Amino acid sequence: MGRRKSGRMKPLNLTVSPSPHCHSGARITGVSFSFLLALLPAAVLGVTYYGFDAVRVMGASVASAMLAEALIQSVFRKPITLADGSAAVSGLLLALILPASVPLYVVVVANFAGIIIGKQCFGGLGANPLNPALVGWAIIRITKTWGGFLDFDLMLINYDTGFILQYPLAVLKARGPEALSRFDTLALFLGKQTGGIGASAVICLLLGGLYLVVRGVIRWELPLCFLLGVAAVSGIFWMANKTTYASPLFHLLTGNVMIGAFFLATENGSSPVNRWGLVIFGLGCGTFTVILRAWSIYPDGVVFSCLLMSLFVPMLDKLKAKQIVARPTPLTALSKPAEERTRL
Amino acid sequence: MKLRSFFGILPPKIAYMLAESPVEILDVPEKLTLLCPERTPADLVTKVGDSVITGQDLTRNGKGPFLSTATGQIKAITDLKGPDGHDYVAVTVKADSPDSFDPALKTIEDIPNAGPVELRSAINRAGFYALNAISIDPSLWPPVDVVIVSALDLDPISIANQQTFRDHVEQVEAACQLLSRCTGASRCVLAVPENLSHVAQSVSGSMATVVLVPPVYPNGLPEILARKYGGGLLMRGNEEGVVGNTVVVSVEHAMAMVSCLHSGKPQLEKTITFSSTENGEPKNFRVRIGTPLAHLLHKVGIETQPKDKLILNGIMNGYTCFSNEQPITSTTDSVHLQRASQVFVFQNAPCTNCGKCNTVCPVDLEVNFLGRFSEYGIFDKCLVLGVENCVECGLCAYVCPARRPLVQFIVHAKRAINTEAFRGVSMEEAMASDTQGPIPPAIKLFDASPQENSSNQWAGGKVEE
Numbered sequence: 001m002g003r004r005k006s007g008r009m010k011p012l013n014l015t016v017s018p019s020p021h022c023h024s025g026a027r028i029t030g031v032s033f034s035f036l037l038a039l040l041p042a043a044v045l046g047v048t049y050y051g052f053d054a055v056r057v058m059g060a061s062v063a064s065a066m067l068a069e070a071l072i073q074s075v076f077r078k079p080i081t082l083a084d085g086s087a088a089v090s091g092l093l094l095a096l097i098l099p100a101s102v103p104l105y106v107v108v109v110a111n112f113a114g115i116i117i118g119k120q121c122f123g124g125l126g127a128n129p130l131n132p133a134l135v136g137w138a139i140i141r142i143t144k145t146w147g148g149f150l151d152f153d154l155m156l157i158n159y160d161t162g163f164i165l166q167y168p169l170a171v172l173k174a175r176g177p178e179a180l181s182r183f184d185t186l187a188l189f190l191g192k193q194t195g196g197i198g199a200s201a202v203i204c205l206l207l208g209g210l211y212l213v214v215r216g217v218i219r220w221e222l223p224l225c226f227l228l229g230v231a232a233v234s235g236i237f238w239m240a241n242k243t244t245y246a247s248p249l250f251h252l253l254t255g256n257v258m259i260g261a262f263f264l265a266t267e268n269g270s271s272p273v274n275r276w277g278l279v280i281f282g283l284g285c286g287t288f289t290v291i292l293r294a295w296s297i298y299p300d301g302v303v304f305s306c307l308l309m310s311l312f313v314p315m316l317d318k319l320k321a322k323q324i325v326a327r328p329t330p331l332t333a334l335s336k337p338a339e340e341r342t343r344l
Numbered sequence: 345m346k347l348r349s350f351f352g353i354l355p356p357k358i359a360y361m362l363a364e365s366p367v368e369i370l371d372v373p374e375k376l377t378l379l380c381p382e383r384t385p386a387d388l389v390t391k392v393g394d395s396v397i398t399g400q401d402l403t404r405n406g407k408g409p410f411l412s413t414a415t416g417q418i419k420a421i422t423d424l425k426g427p428d429g430h431d432y433v434a435v436t437v438k439a440d441s442p443d444s445f446d447p448a449l450k451t452i453e454d455i456p457n458a459g460p461v462e463l464r465s466a467i468n469r470a471g472f473y474a475l476n477a478i479s480i481d482p483s484l485w486p487p488v489d490v491v492i493v494s495a496l497d498l499d500p501i502s503i504a505n506q507q508t509f510r511d512h513v514e515q516v517e518a519a520c521q522l523l524s525r526c527t528g529a530s531r532c533v534l535a536v537p538e539n540l541s542h543v544a545q546s547v548s549g550s551m552a553t554v555v556l557v558p559p560v561y562p563n564g565l566p567e568i569l570a571r572k573y574g575g576g577l578l579m580r581g582n583e584e585g586v587v588g589n590t591v592v593v594s595v596e597h598a599m600a601m602v603s604c605l606h607s608g609k610p611q612l613e614k615t616i617t618f619s620s621t622e623n624g625e626p627k628n629f630r631v632r633i634g635t636p637l638a639h640l641l642h643k644v645g646i647e648t649q650p651k652d653k654l655i656l657n658g659i660m661n662g663y664t665c666f667s668n669e670q671p672i673t674s675t676t677d678s679v680h681l682q683r684a685s686q687v688f689v690f691q692n693a694p695c696t697n698c699g700k701c702n703t704v705c706p707v708d709l710e711v712n713f714l715g716r717f718s719e720y721g722i723f724d725k726c727l728v729l730g731v732e733n734c735v736e737c738g739l740c741a742y743v744c745p746a747r748r749p750l751v752q753f754i755v756h757a758k759r760a761i762n763t764e765a766f767r768g769v770s771m772e773e774a775m776a777s778d779t780q781g782p783i784p785p786a787i788k789l790f791d792a793s794p795q796e797n798s799s800n801q802w803a804g805g806k807v808e809e
Contacts, residue, residue, distance in 0.1 A: 323730025
């Protein structure tokens with residue numbers, strides 16, 4: 001019998017690897033770059049309104065987010081992943097929902113809190129249960145001394161932007177829907193409203209968000225259901241009592257709804273993946289946004305509703321129908337003569 | 345192959361290459377290497393120095409025949425780990441004389457009146473025991489609902505099977521009829537890529553239903569054909585059991601079966617597509633089974649450089665060779681040479697949970713979880729998520745922005761599930777058990793701590809120089 005020899009086929013230093021042997025070329029850096037590109041129009045509009053102050057906040061925010069990520073990763077002795085751009089996106093998103101005149105130390109603290117507590121403590125990109133930018137914002141917002149820094153009416157009082165320097169949602173909260181007649185719907189849509197540096201640029205965010213959807217960077221189900229949720233629930237409130245609650249259109253065009261639907265809720269680690277999970281997540285975010293706007297002490301509820309729904313993600317991930325796997329039947333069951341089993 | 349749409353809400357589509365290339369017949373090399381799966385040298389009846397003739401069965405009775413494809417002398421018998429990870433016995437035959445066929449290969453005199461078992465035995469004897477993936481006694485073949493004869497290629501870069509369909513369309517109907525008869529299937533389907541509908545018009549359709557399949561990967565994979573056009577589940581099995589109700593046979597194999605019943609000759613040749621990243625035009629060759637790749641590369645005038653990648657059966661779900669002595673087998677469809685500069689390198693990066701893999705998966709698996717569960721050795725969760733349904737098409741790893749080796753993770757989980765720890769575990773038991781349940785994690789692929797993977801980059805294992 002043949003002698004067993006090993007290595008007859010001598011290795012010719014060819015490369016071997018598992019399949020597939022080609023790649024679409026997608027990178028995490030590319031995803032982050034698409035996000036930055038989609039946010040660029042909103043950021044530019046913010047700079048035209050608030051000038052250097054907006055640049056200052058955005059620069060400090062992006063820089064401190066990246067610094068926080070690099071620091072915590074070197075402390076944890078993990079590979080430093082600044083190149084994937086996720087920290088920069090997170091920093092820019094946080095800046096865009098802040099008022100332009102917020103002190104820089106608040107920005108830095110918010111970013112350090114968001115990146116370290118919201119993201120790196122859980123294992124970094126993809127493992128974060130909450131959106132780091134929102135964690136940073138929420139921590140500042142609920143503090144007693146610094147919460148006022150996120151109040152747009154107080155912070156933006158010294159600017160001359162050419163439109164009404166009152167935060168529409170604060171006006172709604174304080175004086176009810178009759179006072180909203182001062183706000184022109186078209187002006188709100190074109191971004192001529194008080195708010196975060198980029199969060200108020202509704203049309204820019206809509207275009208950027210649609211760009212992300214068309215490029216396939218974010219799934220279309222989530223923003224659509226978010227906006228549907230806001231429209232439906234605010235519609236119910238409005239139909240029930242038009243003297244107390246604002247119209248759905250007003251809710252869609254003000255506050256953080258646009259940036260929330262396209263950029264904040266769609267963060268990968270803190271949103272579900274399967275379709276029904278995305279639908280429920282989006283509808284839930286929209287619903288809680290309107291409920292918080294109507295009944296909480298805060299004028300806007302987007303950030304808290306996104307954080308709240310992110311906590312449901314492990315449950316929403318289980319919504320997918322389980323796969324049926326056929327296990328083999330033993331060959332002994334086939335011992336009947338084949339002629340009896342065939343149909344010919 | 346091209347990326348048809350990367351834009352949009354629609355998942356990216358990889359179109360099959362649709363090209364016409366006449367088949368060039370390659371001469372028989374001096375030395376042929378025959379690969380026999382799941383056998384050891386002790387299973388062979390021949391030894392080094394013996395003379396063999398074409399069609400001679402080299403094994404003892406048992407798992408189905410293993411035929412010599414040339415007449416000559418056995419130069420070496422070795423066992424080796426194949427590039428696909430399975431164990432093989434390699435028999436090297438020096439083909440020094442013209443083909444003389446084994447008298448044991450018999451034609452069937454009266455094919456129209458032959459019974460199914462007689463037909464199956466002849467097909468089994470001619471080396472087509474791989475028809476239903478289990479090499480068992482032909483009288484024990486499991487019941488089949490649907491037979492699909494596929495004119496589609498398995499991989500986007502292969503054009504061999506569609507060329508065979510173009511060239512021999514008149515024989516396809518006889519092949520369909522024969523396959524229906526010997527398997528006892530109630531339905532026979534001829535799957536044709538949409539662009540070849542004009543060729544398929546000459547098929548009358550009395551023997552087989554012609555379906556036009558969009559030429560988009562992975563529609564040509566047997567599992568997908570069985571799901572979309574067959575009885576739902578591709579037949580597969582091993583010594584323990586069998587599952588499925590649909591058999592998928594390529595046009596080339598189906599025609600080889602017909603010709604073996606008429607002439608008694610086994611399948612000696614295989615049509616393959618050769619392509620390389622340098623000269624883009626793929627070319628079809630008809631080669632003797634057992635031809636080493638080095639012979640083919642020599643004929644097309646291409647030399648392998650160090651760190652090149654030789655890929656058999658396509659760039660999406662094929663496997664790479666350790667050596668250019670690797671022979672062409674009866675299941676090889678294409679050979680692709682990738683230069684070292686074009687080799688794609690996977691990253692040992694954590695999942696970002698973007699869900700791209702889930703949107704492209706043709707069998708609707710939750711690949712984002714499968715990858716992570718397999719990475720950390722939680723195989724009972726993989727079982728619950730249906731990892732065994734994976735068809736290994738490679739689309740998930742193709743689109744992954746983190747460049748994770750997702751197919752590798754899934755195959756790893758599949759193999760772990762087939763180890764002793766999981767034998768006989770039903771889905772219900774796996775669902776009932778939590779991660780701390782009774783099923784122990786079997787193997788770990790690699791230690792996930794970053795110090796262990798300081799290079800942070802790996803491409804399977806590169807062969808040591």
